[in-house]
Amino acid sequence: MQSRGMTREQLLDAAGDLMIERDSLEISLMDIAVRAGVNAAMVKYYFGNKEGLLLALLERDARGTLNQLLRLMAMDLPPDEKLKRHLVGVMRVCFQRPYINRLVVAVLRDQPANRRQQVADLYIRPMTDFYARVAEDGAAAGLFRPVDPMMLYFQAVGICDNIVAARVILPTIFGIDALSADQREQYIEQTLAIFLAGVRAPDARS
Amino acid sequence: MQSRGMTREQLLDAAGDLMIERDSLEISLMDIAVRAGVNAAMVKYYFGNKEGLLLALLERDARGTLNQLLRLMAMDLPPDEKLKRHLVGVMRVCFQRPYINRLVVAVLRDQPANRRQQVADLYIRPMTDFYARVAEDGAAAGLFRPVDPMMLYFQAVGICDNIVAARVILPTIFGIDALSADQREQYIEQTLAIFLAGVRAPDARS
Numbered sequence A, B: 001m002q003s004r005g006m007t008r009e010q011l012l013d014a015a016g017d018l019m020i021e022r023d024s025l026e027i028s029l030m031d032i033a034v035r036a037g038v039n040a041a042m043v044k045y046y047f048g049n050k051e052g053l054l055l056a057l058l059e060r061d062a063r064g065t066l067n068q069l070l071r072l073m074a075m076d077l078p079p080d081e082k083l084k085r086h087l088v089g090v091m092r093v094c095f096q097r098p099y100i101n102r103l104v105v106a107v108l109r110d111q112p113a114n115r116r117q118q119v120a121d122l123y124i125r126p127m128t129d130f131y132a133r134v135a136e137d138g139a140a141a142g143l144f145r146p147v148d149p150m151m152l153y154f155q156a157v158g159i160c161d162n163i164v165a166a167r168v169i170l171p172t173i174f175g176i177d178a179l180s181a182d183q184r185e186q187y188i189e190q191t192l193a194i195f196l197a198g199v200r201a202p203d204a205r206s
Helices: A004-022 A029-036 A040-047 A050-074 A079-096 A100-110 A113-123 A125-140 A149-165 A169-174 A181-199 B004-022 B029-036 B040-047 B050-074 B079-096 B100-110 B113-123 B125-140 B149-165 B169-174 B181-199
Strands: none
Touching: A004 A029, A004 A040, A004 A050, A029 A040, A029 A050, A040 A050, A050 A079, A050 A100, A050 A113, A050 A125, A079 A100, A079 A125, A079 A149, A079 A181, A100 A113, A100 A149, A100 B169, A113 A125, A113 B169, A125 A149, A125 B169, A149 A181, A149 B149, A149 B181, A169 B100, A169 B113, A169 B125, A181 B149, A181 B181, B004 B029, B004 B040, B004 B050, B029 B040, B029 B050, B040 B050, B050 B079, B050 B100, B050 B113, B050 B125, B079 B100, B079 B125, B079 B149, B079 B181, B100 B113, B100 B149, B113 B125, B125 B149, B149 B181
């Protein structure tokens, strides 16, 4: 007999696994229950409905990343080093949970209007605050060119995420099912090289 | 009485408009027919099913961009200028049709396996060929650092597209419904500045 927490975790694992396999967030509650090996009524019991399950999955997946981000913001490091470490973290999360940014967008979009702000403040604000801080500190230190931090946030997430968001392209065009471990590291390196050189002030040393 | 072509175009316009308004590709055929003011049977008549309609929408939306890309490739311009013009074009398409990259992914993912390669070759290969060529020419000219062109393709599309893919974030976090015309231009400028400086060879003149 399983504990309550275990069944809940199994359902979240099953949901995440199916989203990765099918490259879609459109997974039925029944499919999730079957994959988790539990009764479909359990999904309703734990999460209420599909929206509740997606929100719980986001909460589980974002927790570690957000804690890491708060620690990074508090560290005594130059802004370019903070940005670099943050981007590496974002890409590692994307490789592990390729649905994560699509999930953020879907959860936010599908929230009732009166809960949307709360969800945004919990799961997105820490990220956008980080970009505001790092862009300001970087420019003040003469390390970064002046940039709009809102736009920098979207640019950073996009350059990190698209290789997983559009991974369906890999087999047909590039003849590979997925990036190998080496290719993932190479993607991280190339993204860091482009993005950090891209935000660097023209006269800052590299 | 309308011509056949007109009804077909109206249905595609309605589908695109609803995807923009709802920030989703999950639009029912009935909703599309209602919006277009035509009988729902017309959707089946012209497109067969939802997948057929999405493919037709992609075909319509991608046509201009792909023709532009072929012209750009044939022009006698330095690789950095070609890359710049291409990125501007990608961003303008994203602002006009914010669902476009999600549509590419969904159409490719939902194709039957025996048609997937053809769709990829038609709608994605011209883009990835462009990146292969421009990365090679740019490195040969000493303008770009050596980069993996497959990764460059994903990075470029991601940095251009994410501000429309994740636009649901704009109202809750940034207090704006959408980017203004000026902000769109600023986004284009900032993306060009970051991406072009990012791929530039360290010793190339800017």
